[in-house]
Amino acid sequence: MFIELFLLLILDKKVLNSFLNNAKFEGTRGMLVTSTSPQTIQKAEGESVTLGCRYTPSPSDSGELDIEWSVVSPDTTQKDQMLISYTSGTKYIHGDHALAKGLSFVANDPSMGDASLSIALLSPSHSATYQCKVKKSPGVDSHKVSLVVMVKPSAPKCRVEGGELVGEAVSLHCSSARGSAPLKYTWRRESPGPIPPAATQNSATGELKISNHSQSFAGIYLCEVNNAVGAELCRINLKANKPPNRAAVIVGTVVGSVLLIFILLVFIGLLYWKLSGRHRYEKEFSNDIREDAAPPESRSVSRHTSRSASQHPQETYSQVSSFNEGRTHTPSINSYGPVKYTPVRYDSKYGYAV
Secondary structure (H helix, E strand, O other), rough: OOHHHHHHHHHHHHHHHHHHHHHHHHOOOOOOOOOOOOOOOEEEOOOOOEEOOEEOOOOOOOOOOOEEEEEEEOOOOOOOEEEEEEOOOOOEEEEHHHHHEEEEOOOOOOHHHHHOOEEEEEHHHHHEEEEEEEEEOEEEEEEEEEEEOOOOOOOOOEEEOOOOOOOOOEEEEEEOOOOOOEEEEEEEEEEHHHHOOOOOEEEEOOEEEEEOHHHHHHHEEEEEEOOOOEEEEEEEEEEEEEOOOOOHHEEEHHHHHHHHHHHHHHHHHHHHHHHHHHHHHHHHHHHHHHOOOOOOOOOOOOOOHHHHHHHOOOOOOOOOOOOOOOOOOOOOOOOOOOOOOOOOOEEEEOOOEO
16 A cells, blocks of 8 residues: 555656646747748749748747848858848848849848748859758757759750651651750650650650651651750651652663763763874874975085095086177187196094095
8 A cells, every 4th residue: 555655656756747847848949940831942044932931939039139041051161151131120131142132031021930031033053052040049940941943945946867758767856955954855746646656755865766657657746845944845747758769760870870971981082083183183284394394405425426526527617608789699619727626624523525
């Protein structure tokens, strides 16, 4: 009996201490910051965003209210970058960097429990982790949110690779020049029905591959590119052309080759005829020059003739006639006289007598 009473007193004491501790904790729990926005927010370039930061002070928090918004440095050894603050009823913008542009408190009076931050005209440089810190001595609490600013995909371009011939391979390509990764490409056919199962597409590269093109693949295709903040699309009309007649192509090739050879032979013949005529003309012209040219003077006299002339002198005859005015012509008497000869000289240059 005595033992039961002792145990009951011990249990009651524990219950009493637990109640007292809970009451003490409730009275000194301090500042509490809450937010309904997600931990990570994705927004498109040019849009605006609100980073939520609502707080509830404790009755025991009687100090001066201090609110701070800052960018958390990814390097833990570096200081955080202060953006905007509220102290003693005054708002402050810290620094003139790009992140501070367009910042403002959502509430006109942040001391009423709403310290949410608004950012207008977002750019990729606003991508960062933001921290809201509310302090009212002795209570203090904070909240972090990550903002990712993405670029919407630009309007893609659709193109066809291949001749769109039946029986051959054809590929449809879709690409967007601008947009934050990851970009996802999706092909679908608007008419006359869905894409045949034989076609394969790559959502990362934007290629739709058709290994054996047929009439069933012809139609209007649509390509959509999207990321987390936007989507764009383009259209293209895929045709199914019949392949050309191979026999006609072969015949045309043969005829063209024969015609080319014929033209080449005619050209060679004309060139040969022209060159031959020119050579014949030059030869005839050369012969004409040789026939019209005077023979060269003979400077050589045989040694035998010279010696004979020197050993057997000959007489020369000359007929002299005179005409007298008013008289008849009478021939004159021929006179003979001795002939004077010059000695023969031997020329060593030509090797004979001159």
